[in-house]
Amino acid sequence: MEPNYSTYTLDELIDVESHIDKVIYPERYKQVCEQITLKQNDPKVAGEIKLNGKVAKVNRLLYLVAFFWFFAFFTLLTGEFRLKGYSAYYEDNTIGFFCGVVLYFSLGLLIYIKYMNQSRKIISQ
Template sequence: MEPDYSSYSIEELNDALVNIDKAAYPQRAKKIELEFAKRSEVNSAAKEQSAVKSETKFGAGSQLFLALLSVFFLYNGVTDLLEGETYSRGNNYYNPTDNPIMFYGHILLYIGLSIVMVVMIYLGRRKNAKRT
């Protein structure tokens, strides 16, 4: 009686392939190898299908959200620069005369985040255009 290798798990198939006497049972060894090949094809097809499903479009809602965040960060950076003072946690205020590194660091952070979000919107729109 021949074993049904289609009901074996991957571990059981591997164990059977390692422990089979290939000289005495060449047909069984071939069937085990074919079962491995069949399962790898099924797994690769499933991975490709899940990869296609996971690639969602960069929708209008995401673009709007990033645009609003970009405007918020840009507004904070510009107003802090014009006012000459920026706020940090713990009621700390930084200005260019007392602590220029923290002041300009906050300004660069705000404006840098704004630029990064605009670039993300641009790249997302470009990626959407390539898909259609």
């Protein structure tokens, strides 16, 4: 029984193309290549590929959010804020320490807001 490659997604077709034995199944390989060409030229599929790329780029912002919030919590736990040679300890410089914590949380929050706005734009497209 021949597989119906027209029902496969582009990712599945590319996977089949890379794993199919071209010597044993030359006709199937030809069908897979034709379906890949059709799917790549389909505007709907091309739009999905672009959308997936945009989503991946936007999701990278979450790493920055995690980075800044990690440092905010780490600063609170250790009682020491450090940034490019500047150090503020909770015991010695309370205002500088809490300004540093607020800085980390604020940067994380700003990036998170940007992430949410870009996610909404992508969803509404």
